[in-house]
Amino acid sequence: MLASSYNEVLVVFSLIVAILASYTALDMAGRVSTASGRSVSLWLAGGAFAMGMGIWSMHFVGMLAFSLPIDLGYDLTLTAASLLIAVATSAFALWLVCQQELPWTRLALGALLMGVAIASMHYTGMAALRMMPGIVYDPVWFVLSVLVAIVASGAALWIAFRLRQHSAWVVVSRAGAAVVMGCAIVGMHYTGMAAAQFPEGSFCGAANTGIDTNWLAILVIVVTLAVMAIALIISVLDSRLEQRTASLATSLAQANSELMQLALYDNLTKLPNRMLLSDRLEQAIQKASRDHSSFAALFLDLDGFKAVNDAYGHHRGDQLLVEVAQRIRETMRGQDTVARLGGDEFVLLVEIGDPTDAAKIAEKLIETVRQPYSIERHECFVSASIGIAVYPGNGNSQHELLVNADAAMYHAKDQGRDGYCFFESSMNANAHEQLQLLQDLRHALERNELVLYYQPKVLAPNGQTTGAEALLRWQHPQRGLLAPDQFLPLAEKTGLIVPIGQWVINEACAQMRRWRVLGREDWSVAVNLSASQFAHSGLVETVRSALQRHALEPRNLTLEVTESTAMRDADTSLAILDRLAEMGVSISIDDFGTGYSSLLYLKRLPATELKIDRGFIRELEAGSDDAAIVAAIIALGRTLNLKVIAEGVETTPQRSFLTELGCDSLQGYLLGRPMPAQQLTDSFVTPQPA
Template sequence: MLYVSWDPVLVGISFLVAFIASFVALDSAAKIAASNKKTALFWRIAGGATLGIGIWSMHFIGMLAMKMPMMMHYDLGITAFSLLVAIVAATLSINIAVNGNVLSLKRLCVATLILSSGVVVMHYVGMAALMMNDAIDWNYGLVALSVIIAIVASGVGLWLAFSLRLNGKGALINRMVAAVVMGIAIAAMHYTGMSAAEFVDHAHYMNGGVSELGLSIWVSAVTLTILGVMLIISMVDSQLRTNRLTENLQQLNQQLEQQARFDGLTGLANRSQIDLRLEDCLQQSQLTLTPFALIFMDLDRFKLVNDAWGHHVGDHLLVSVANRISACLTPKMTLARLGGDEFILLVPDTNQGDVEDLATRLVECIRRPFFEAGQILQVSLSAGISLYPEHGKSLQELKLRADTAMYNIKQQGRNGWAIYHADMMQKTWEGAEFLQDLTQALERDQFELWYQPKYHAASKSIYGFEALLRWRHPTKGILLPEVFLATLENTGLMVPVGYWVIDQACLQLRQWADEGHQDWGLSINLSATQFEQYDIYDTLCGALSRHAVPPSRLTIELTESTALRNLERSIGILNDLNRVGITVSIDDFGTGYSNMLTLKNLPARELKIDKSFVRDIRDNSKNVKIVSTIIDIAHSMNMNVVAEGIETQDQQQLLTSLGCGYLQGFLFAKALPAKEIPQLLATLQSPKKLSVPPQPTAIQKKQA
C-alpha cells in the first residue's frame, strides 16, 4: 500500500469552501421567499448551482490535499461530468425543498434522495477521474458509511434551507451556524469516502489529462470567482432590499403622519389637528383677552343617505358639504371633521353677532339640494355654539356646551343653530343616576360579552372571535361601550370590569373546547389603564390556568398608542406573554402615532387595520396604497393582518387581493351572544347559504 499524507492547509481550505457554499445556498433560499417570481427563479438556480459547485470544489480540493509519492493526473471529461452532476443535483433538491410554505415529509425525502445521490455520484465519479489502473482497493464498510453520512447531511441541510428561509431576528447568526454544520457534514462525507480508498503501490499510473497543478489552478479560479461573485451579489441585493424597506417605512410614516393630522376623505383637519389649534387659540385668547367661538355641526338624516344610496354616495356628499362650508369661511377659521357626519369649526377673535350671522349662512348653504351620483339629495345642518370665555374657560367645557347646544337643536326638530345656555344642560344619561347604575352593574351581573366572528379571507371560514363588552341595563336595554366606557375609565371601574372580561373570555374558551371547538381563538381588548396594571401578566396567566385553556387560543389587542406609551415596559410584558404562547395584536393601527420603525420592535404577531381605512377605501383612493404598504411591511415582519369593519363585498375583495389574510365586519356577521353562535354556524353550514351572510340592517349595526 502507498503511504498517503494530508496537507492540513488544503484540508482547512476545503472546509472553508464548503462553509461559504452552504452559507450562500442558505442565503439564496431566504431570498427566494422574499422575491417576486422572476427574481426568485434567479436565486433558485444561483443558490443550487453555488451549492453544487461548492461541494464539487471541496471534493477536489480535498483530493489535492492528499499527498502521494507521484504526480497525479485527472481525466478532464470525467472531472467535468462530476461537476455537472453536483450542480444538477443541488439545484433540483434546493428547488424542491424551498417550494411552498410547508415542507412535507415526502418533498423532504425526494429532495434528500436527489442531493445525496448527486453528492455520492459526484464523489466517486471524481475518484474515478484519477488516471490509474487497478490502483484502489475499496473498504466497502467505509463506502457505506460515507453514503449514510451523505443522506443525513443532505436531509439536515435541506431542512435548514427551508427552516431558515424567512428573515427574522437573528437570521444571519442562525444561517452562519447552520452553514458550519453543513460544512462539517459535507467534509465528513468526503473524507470518510477518501478513507475508504487504499492505493496499491504496484498500480499503473497514466500520463495525460489534467495534472494536480493544473487542476488546483482551475478549481481555485472557478471556485473563488463563482463564490466571490455570488457573495457580492447577495450582499448588494441585501443592501438594496434594506434601502428599499427603509424608504417604504419612511414613506409610510409620512403618509400616516398626514393621515393622523388630516381627514382622509375631505382633506379637512381631523380631531387631533383641531385640538392643537384649539389649544393655541385658547392660549392666545388668554393672553390677549379676545373671545372666540366653537361651533359643533352635524348633518341631519345623513344616515338615510348611506342606507338608501350606499356609502360611496354618502362620501361624495360629505366632500361636497365640506366644500360648501369652507366657502363660507375666512382664512383665519379652522374647519375639522370629527368623523362620520360631524364637523367642528373654530372661529377666533369674534363676537356673538358675527357668529350668529355665520351660523345662519352655514345652515342656509347646506339646506340647498346636492346633486351626487345622479341623485338629488336634501340634507340639513344642526349647529351648536359656545363662546369663550362666557361659556367656559377650558376646552372641555367649551366642547361639551357646544355639543349640548347642538343636541338641543336636534331635539327641537333639527335644521338650525343655537347658542348654549344653562337650561340645555339636562341631557340624557348625565348626572348621578347614570353613574350610580354603572357602579352597580358589575355586582348586579349586568355586563355581558358578545362575540363577533373573525374569518379567513381565502376560505371565509371562522377561525375565532373578538369579545365585545355590552351592558344590559334593566330599563334601557343593551348599551354599547361608547355610552359608558369613558365613565368606566374616569371612575377607575375599568380595572375590575377588565378583570371580569379576562375571566369570562377564558371561561368561554373552555366551554367552546368542551363543545368540540378547540381550534377557535378569542381576542380581548386591553385598555391603557388595564395594561398598565402591575399584575396584568399574572392575571392573564391565572385565568388561563384556572379554566385549563391553552395560551395559544387567547389574543390580547392593544392600541398602538397604548403599546408605545412606555415602550421598554411594553416590550418586557409582551415578550413574557409571547413566551407563554399568548398572541399580541396591535389594534386600530393607523389612528395613532403609526410609526412602523418603532412598531417593529414590539413582539406582536398580529396587526389590525383600523376600520377608518376600510370605510374610505376605494380603488382610486390613496388609502389603497397605504393599506397595501401596511400589509406588505407587516408580512415582512412575519405578522398576520386583520382588517376590521368590512361592510361591503367590494371591501372584502379588495383587501383579499391586497394580501390581507383575515377579515371581520358586518358583511359576515354582527356581534352576538354566545348562545346565538350555534345558530350562526348552522346558517353558515346550510347548503343554501350564500357566499357571505346578508348585510345587516342599520338597526342591526347599531346593536353590533
C-alpha cells in the first residue's frame, strides 16, 4: 500500500472550516425558523448553499491535507456532484430542524438519511481522484465512518433544533455547539480517510485531466470563506433589522395602548370614560335582553364638591375626585362598571336580581362617599346624590336610561341630597324641560335672543355714576325673560358658555362705545368672566378684537373674575391677567371674601378693584361679624392700592355704613336695578347723597 501523510496546518484549517460551517448552519436555522412568507424560501436556499459549501469545503481541505507519493487531481464532474450532494443534504437538514416539532422518530430517520448523504458526499469526493486501480476500503473503518456520520448528523439536527430560537445567550450557545458539530464532522471525514487504502503502483487518473490541487485549494478557500462570510454578514444585518423592527413594533404597540387608554379611560381617575361606558351599557342591554335579566344604571353626583374645589383650589379638587373614584371602585364588584362622565359625575352599571339590590348598593356608596377625606392635611367632606334607572322598565336605550337616571339624581338633590331616588315617570317632565331648554339655548345666539341689562355703579358718597355692570338675560320666545341662573349652568356644563361669553364681551364693548359718543367717556363697563371662559385659550384675543372692532379705549372695559376662579391655578391666572392688564383693561376680583385666597398671589395679581360679595352686605350692621369682615376687606384693598366696590346694596343704612367704612363704589337695587341699555341712557338720574 502507498504510504500517506497529512499536512497538519491544513488539518487544523479543515477543523476551523467545519466549525465555521456548523455555526453558519445553526445561524441559518434560526433565520429560517423566524422568517415568514417568501423570505422562508430565500433563507432556506441561501442557508443550504452556505452550509453545503462549508461542509464540502471542509472535505476538500481535508483532502488537500492528505498526500501520497504520486501526483493527484480531481475529476470535475464528480467534484461538482459531491458539492450538490452537500447542498442538498444541508437543505434537508435546515428544512427538518425548522419544523414545529422534531419527535425522536423523525430525528432518527433524519439522522440516518443525512448521515448516509454526507458519507455519499465524502466517498463521491474520494472517487473524484479516479485512482487506478481503485481505492480499497477497510470494511470496519468504512462502516464506522458511516455510523459516525449518522451519529454526528443526529447530534447536529438536535442541537440546531434546540438553538433555532433567539435568546439572550444565543451567540455563546451557538459557538459552543458549532465546536461540537465541527469536531463531529471532522471526525467522520478522517474516519473515512482512515478506511481508504491505496495499492502499490496506483496512479491518479485525474492528475492530468482533472482540477489541479493548487487551483482547487485556492478555489475552495476563497469561495468557501466568501460564501460563509456573506451569509453571516447578511444574517447579522437581518438580525439587527429584526431587532429594530421588533423594537419599533413594541413602541407602536405601547403607543397604541396609550392611545387606547386616552380614548377609553378618564385621564384623572383612570375610570372608563363616556365612550367606554357607552360600549359597556350597550353590552349590558344586549345581555339583559338575551338572558331576561335586569341591571341598574346609577347616576352619582357629588354634593358640596364645588365648595371644596373653590375653597382649596383646582389641584386639591382633582385629588378629591381621585380619592372618591378609588372608594367607589373598592365598593363595587368586579363585574360592575364604574365610569366618570366628567366633573363630579359618575355612572355605575350593576347587575341586580330586583330593585332592592340597587338600593343596597346605593346606600353603601352613600355611606362610603360621606366619610371624611384628608387632602394635603385638609379635612374635606362631600356627599353623594344618586339616581337609579332599572333595565328593563326605566328605558329601552342607552340614552333613555342615562337621562332617566340623571333625572332621578336631580330629584334626590331636590329632596335634600346625600340620598338616592329611583326613577319615576313624573321626573321625566323636568328632564325633558332641561333638554328642551338646552336645545333652545344652542339657537339663542343665532336668533338674537340674548340681551344685556346694565346695573349702574356709583361713587360713594356723592352717588356719581361711574359706569355699569353688564348682566346677561335671555329673551326666550315662549318662557319670557330668563335670569342667568336659569340657563348659565346649562351653558357652563355643555361648553356653550364660551361663545356666549364672547358675544357678551363684544356687545358690552359696542354699548360702551355708544355711551362714549354721548359724552360719557369716563365710564367703564364691567363684564363677568366664567371659569370656563377664563380658562379658554382665545380669551385675550377675544378681548383685543372687541376693543379694536369698536375703537374702544381699554380703560373703558373692566373684566370681573371671581376670587375662586383666579385662585384655582394662581400661576396660570397671573399670566392671563398680566396679558389683559398689559392691554390696559381693568381687572376686578369679584365675590371677594367667599373663596380661598393666598395674599402672596393676591398682591401679584394686576387687579385694580376688589368687589365685596353681596353675602356680606345683606345683613350688614354695626358690630356684626359681617361688618368686621367688610372693614377688613376695605382695609386690605387700601393697603394693596385697590379700589373697593360693594355689590348688593339695598338699604340706606347699608349705603351709609359702607360709605363710613371707606368703600369707593357701590352697586345694588337701592342705586339702580339692572335695565336695558337704552333705559339707562335715557332715564337714569344720578342719586343724591343721603
